[in-house]
Amino acid sequence: MHYSPGTHPDLPAPASTVGVRGWLVHNLFSTPLNVGLTLISLYLLYVAIPPIVEWVITDATWRGETREDCDRLGACWVYIRVWFKQLMYGRFPDDQLWRINTAYIVLLLAAIPLFLPAFRHKHWVGLFLLVVYPVFAFVMFYGDTAGLELVETPLWGGLFLTLVIAVTGIVASLPIGIVLALGRRSQMPIVRALCVAFIELWRGVPLITVLFMSSVMFPLFMPEGVNFDKLLRALVGVMLFSAAYMAEVVRGGLQAIPKGQFEAAQALGLSYWRMMVLIVLPQALKIVIPGIVNTFIGLFKDTTLVLIIGLFDFLGMAQAVATNPDWLGFYVEGYVFVGFGFWIFCFGMSRYSQRLERKLHTGH
Amino acid sequence: MAADPNSFAASSAVPPKKPPLWNDPAWRALFFQVVVVALVILLGVFLVRNTLANLERQGIASGFGFLGSTAGFSIGESLIEYHEENTYGRTFLVGLLNTIWISFWGILFATILGFIIGIARLSSNWLISKLAMVYIEVLRNVPLLLQIFFWYFAVLRPLPGPRQSLSLGDGFFLNNRGMYFPDPVPEQGFHVVVIAFLVGIAAFQAVRRWAHVRQDRTGEQLPIFWIGLGLVAGVPVLAFFAAGSPLHFDYPALKGFNFKGGAVMSPEFFALLVALSTYTASFIGEIVRAGIMAVSHGQTEAAYAVGLTRSQTLRMVIIPQALRVIIPPLTSQYLNLTKNSSLAAAIAYPDLVLVFAGTTLMQTGQAVEIIAMTMAVYLCLSLFISMIMNWYNRKIALVER
Numbered sequence: 001m002h003y004s005p006g007t008h009p010d011l012p013a014p015a016s017t018v019g020v021r022g023w024l025v026h027n028l029f030s031t032p033l034n035v036g037l038t039l040i041s042l043y044l045l046y047v048a049i050p051p052i053v054e055w056v057i058t059d060a061t062w063r064g065e066t067r068e069d070c071d072r073l074g075a076c077w078v079y080i081r082v083w084f085k086q087l088m089y090g091r092f093p094d095d096q097l098w099r100i101n102t103a104y105i106v107l108l109l110a111a112i113p114l115f116l117p118a119f120r121h122k123h124w125v126g127l128f129l130l131v132v133y134p135v136f137a138f139v140m141f142y143g144d145t146a147g148l149e150l151v152e153t154p155l156w157g158g159l160f161l162t163l164v165i166a167v168t169g170i171v172a173s174l175p176i177g178i179v180l181a182l183g184r185r186s187q188m189p190i191v192r193a194l195c196v197a198f199i200e201l202w203r204g205v206p207l208i209t210v211l212f213m214s215s216v217m218f219p220l221f222m223p224e225g226v227n228f229d230k231l232l233r234a235l236v237g238v239m240l241f242s243a244a245y246m247a248e249v250v251r252g253g254l255q256a257i258p259k260g261q262f263e264a265a266q267a268l269g270l271s272y273w274r275m276m277v278l279i280v281l282p283q284a285l286k287i288v289i290p291g292i293v294n295t296f297i298g299l300f301k302d303t304t305l306v307l308i309i310g311l312f313d314f315l316g317m318a319q320a321v322a323t324n325p326d327w328l329g330f331y332v333e334g335y336v337f338v339g340f341g342f343w344i345f346c347f348g349m350s351r352y353s354q355r356l357e358r359k360l361h362t363g364h
Numbered sequence: 365m366a367a368d369p370n371s372f373a374a375s376s377a378v379p380p381k382k383p384p385l386w387n388d389p390a391w392r393a394l395f396f397q398v399v400v401v402a403l404v405i406l407l408g409v410f411l412v413r414n415t416l417a418n419l420e421r422q423g424i425a426s427g428f429g430f431l432g433s434t435a436g437f438s439i440g441e442s443l444i445e446y447h448e449e450n451t452y453g454r455t456f457l458v459g460l461l462n463t464i465w466i467s468f469w470g471i472l473f474a475t476i477l478g479f480i481i482g483i484a485r486l487s488s489n490w491l492i493s494k495l496a497m498v499y500i501e502v503l504r505n506v507p508l509l510l511q512i513f514f515w516y517f518a519v520l521r522p523l524p525g526p527r528q529s530l531s532l533g534d535g536f537f538l539n540n541r542g543m544y545f546p547d548p549v550p551e552q553g554f555h556v557v558v559i560a561f562l563v564g565i566a567a568f569q570a571v572r573r574w575a576h577v578r579q580d581r582t583g584e585q586l587p588i589f590w591i592g593l594g595l596v597a598g599v600p601v602l603a604f605f606a607a608g609s610p611l612h613f614d615y616p617a618l619k620g621f622n623f624k625g626g627a628v629m630s631p632e633f634f635a636l637l638v639a640l641s642t643y644t645a646s647f648i649g650e651i652v653r654a655g656i657m658a659v660s661h662g663q664t665e666a667a668y669a670v671g672l673t674r675s676q677t678l679r680m681v682i683i684p685q686a687l688r689v690i691i692p693p694l695t696s697q698y699l700n701l702t703k704n705s706s707l708a709a710a711i712a713y714p715d716l717v718l719v720f721a722g723t724t725l726m727q728t729g730q731a732v733e734i735i736a737m738t739m740a741v742y743l744c745l746s747l748f749i750s751m752i753m754n755w756y757n758r759k760i761a762l763v764e765r
Contacts, residue, residue: 027490034489041491190397194404204743206703209735212721216731220415301507308710315510322517331518339506339514346505 056336067327079330080337083321087337090157090312096149099140100160107133130171153231157312159341161231165313166300169238170246174292176239177246178285182276184247185254195247202244207305210237215309234306242299249291253284286360293353297346314338415732422729430728431456437723439714441630452724459719460741466636466715467702467745473641474701475694478648485653496649503646509707511643516635516711523631526622535615537623543634546613547627553610560603561596568595632713636705644701648694655690656682687760695753699746706742716741 012018016025028038059074070076080087089097110129113119141164144150156164183195202210214237218228257280265275285292307316318334321327385391419426431453438448443461446454484496503511521540523530529539535546568591575586604611616626629637659682667677708715709722721738725731 027488030488034487037487037489037492041495188393188397191400194400201739201743204746205739206706206717206742208706208709208717209721209738209742212717212725213735213739216725217735220418220731221411222418223414224417224421297505301505304507304509305707307509315507315513319513329522331513335510335514335518339510342507342510343502343505347501350505 075333075336076330077333079327079333082327083317083334086158086321087314087317088158089160090317091155092151092157092160093149093155096143096151099143099148099151103137103140106136134168134171153229156231158317159314161306161311162300162303162314165231165235165238165303165306166296168235169242169299169303170292170296172235172239173242173246176243178250178281180243180247181250181254184251199244199247202241203248207238207241207302208308210241211305211309213237214240230309231311234309234311238299238303238306242295245295245298246292249288249295250284252291253286253288254280256287257284289360290353290357293349293356297349297353300345300349301342314341424729426730426732428733430730430733433728435724435727437727439719440712441633441714452728455724456716456720456737459714459716462714462719463702463705463708463716463741464745466633466640466705466708466713469637470640470644470701470705471698473637474644474648474697477641477645478697479652481645481649482652482656485649486656500646500649503643504650508639508643508704509710512635512639512707512711515639516631520631520635526618529618529623535613535626537616540631541622541628542631543629544616544623544626545629546615547625549612549614551610551612553607556607557600557604557610561600564595564597564599567599568592571595630713632708632711635711636708636713640701640704644697644704647697647700651690651693651697652686655686658689659685684760688757691753691757691760695750695757698749698753702745702749703742 013022015021029035055074057074061070061074061076061078064070064078065082066078067076069078085094085097089100092100107129110125110133113125114122119125139145139148141156142151142153180195180199183191184199186192186195211234214233215230218233218236222228261279261283262275265279270278303313304315306313307319312320315338318338322331322334382388416426432451434448435450435452435455436448437455439446439455439458441462442458443465444458446458481496481499484492485500487493487496523538523540526537526539526541529537529544531537535544537544571586571591572588575588575591579585614625614627616623616628618624663681663685664677667681672680705715706717709718712718716738721734725734728734
């Protein structure tokens with residue numbers, strides 16, 4: 001058939017470039033190398049996935065109360081169920097668990113408005129979370145006032161302890177980190193030198209040595225008769241350590257603020273602190289929110305190290321119950337459960353920080 | 365002129381009124397720093413006095429004299445000769461060498477694996493890129509200590525004993541005592557191969573320089589890669605056979621209840637090495653991916669436009685630019701790996717923290733000296749790695765005009 005130029009009806013795209021086949025050709029079988037790689041990966045997946053699925057789900061034991069219920073073909077999730085309370089709360093007394101749960105619920109309820117764009121009074125909620133909530137949580141957890149029973153910190157453990165250490169560490173390290181970052185950029189040579197030395201010292205050594213230091217050296221540093229709780233010592237170590245990292249994150253934000261902002265603030269006659277608090281820090285901290293979240297993820301994973309100085313955090317509890325004589329040989333189940341717990345938190349936070357990064361990237 | 369009150373010179377001759385002392389920035393800075401220094405000194409005095417009083421009460425001598433006394437405990441594995449009668453100074457050295465040893469191998473494997481993962485993440489093959497993504501997202505969001513425990517307690521410890529070892533090919537055995545593999549033993553005349561290797565490297569350098577000059581003069585290129593391979597690898601291989609294969613392998617063999625001969629990698633070292641390198645590789649993978657993506661696509665197009673081949677583009681245009689972005693964060697990953705190697709203490713691999721800040725501290729009680737020495741070692745290691753990487757970074761840095 002003859003068409004005059006420009007009148008031919010559009011032909012459909014070749015079958016090899018559209019639809020499922022097009023996608024496969026383009027993404028999996030585009031070159032001989034890719035064909036090989038695809039086939040090898042498919043084979044590896046075929047070998048690896050079915051046994052894992054069988055172990056985790058189909059062959060696993062979900063119901064039962066004792067070790068004898070597990071046939072050892074697949075995972076024994078009964079083990080997790082039996083020890084669930086210990087993994088979550090440590091040795092916190094059963095009849096007092098409502099205190100931890102209440103504190104969790106209050107935290108969640110208070111945090112929700114922060115994520116609603118339409119909510120206007122975010123600063124009040126923030127102030128509540130930073131000032132009132134810590135006191136409230138401490139009273140709830142530790143007790144000994146307001147008619148609450150005293151729960152000693154050696155009874156704290158599991159995911160609860162992990163959250164306490166991570167959140168306290170990050171909240172306390174933020175103000176210290178800001179002060180250190182300002183000190184590092186200060187004009188005063190002695191202040192600057194002290195801040196640089198402090199930051200680089202903690203950043204240059206592993207957290208383990210810091211924890212060792214806080215657990216064996218603090219008792220030496222204190223006057224006779226002053227006794228520090230083991231958890232408090234660990235917290236001080238974690239705080240010093242994360243403050244140094246936080247200082248570097250904040251410094252990154254300070255450096256990103258154009259010089260004109262400082263000069264404009266000075267030209268308006270603002271004092272150093274008013275310039276920082278009113279002009280520079282609000283902008284700098286906004287830029288580094290993703291960095292702060294990333295520091296938090298790192299700290300959250302690092303809290304597991306406290307088990308080395310004898311605190312039973314989430315992983316420490318899993319390790320402890322794995323050595324229970326009635327339940328020997330269930331390491332893998334414990335690790336999978338704890339690993340999954342950490343993964344959910346860390347993956348969620350890293351996705352959140354990526355989203356924030358895109359949202360805050362207003363561009364210039 | 366000087367009498368004219370309106371002239372510029374006259375007005376500058378009358379100095380502006382000085383602010384009061386407490387409002388003068390210079391004085392304020394001085395005052396503030398004096399206060400800070402005084403506070404720091406006060407804190408220091410407070411801590412030192414308490415520490416000295418506490419040490420005296422507990423009857424612990426201070427100072428580094430303990431380094432000379434007998435340690436009296438044994439250490440599982442050591443790169444240098446060590447036995448129980450050696451001193452605490454020797455235990456320090458053993459721990460330090462083990463820390464360096466694990467960090468070195470960890471960095472090596474993490475780099476190789478990390479670059480593979482990073483490149484796989486950028487593959488045009490959907491499956492490969494997604495698998496790399498799953499690897500990265502799973503490993504970097506799970507605490508390292510958990511991964512070390514997993515490899516040690518859940519994978520390596522439940523392995524069968526030596527009599528039922530898993531055999532991984534000729535001379536490789538895996539059991540709960542570790543990984544056994546053939547130990548290469550050089551014989552008489554092996555030095556010929558080493559010399560041939562050094563000569564090959566020297567010759568390669570000379571040929572490369574000459575090829576550069578030749579290309580500048582005539583524009584012709586030499587297949588420098590193949591020549592290099594022939595000189596660096598081919599010459600030693602020829603020398604090896606010419607000298608009558610002066611190398612044999614000492615194979616591990618089951619004798620009684622355990623293996624004899626060969627080389628062995630302890631389960632502690634193996635678990636730590638696997639966990640450290642796979643964990644750090646997930647971070648390095650992301651760094652490599654970001655580095656390669658940071659090279660703008662225009663660079664690739666321009667390279668093709670001036671007629672470079674695909675491999676030349678990669679080698680001469682993309683990698684040098686990507687490396688500039690990759691090296692600084694890579695350095696901090698190396699530092700992290702070195703510091704993370706201290707987690708060895710949790711599975712009893714005798715690194716510095718376990719041997720020195722653990723056992724030695726428990727036995728002597730000299731917390732201040734030992735913790736200070738341990739921290740100083742990590743600071744020095746960090747500085748050393750930063751120095752090497754900064755030197756490398758300067759070498760590849762963009763020469764700006």
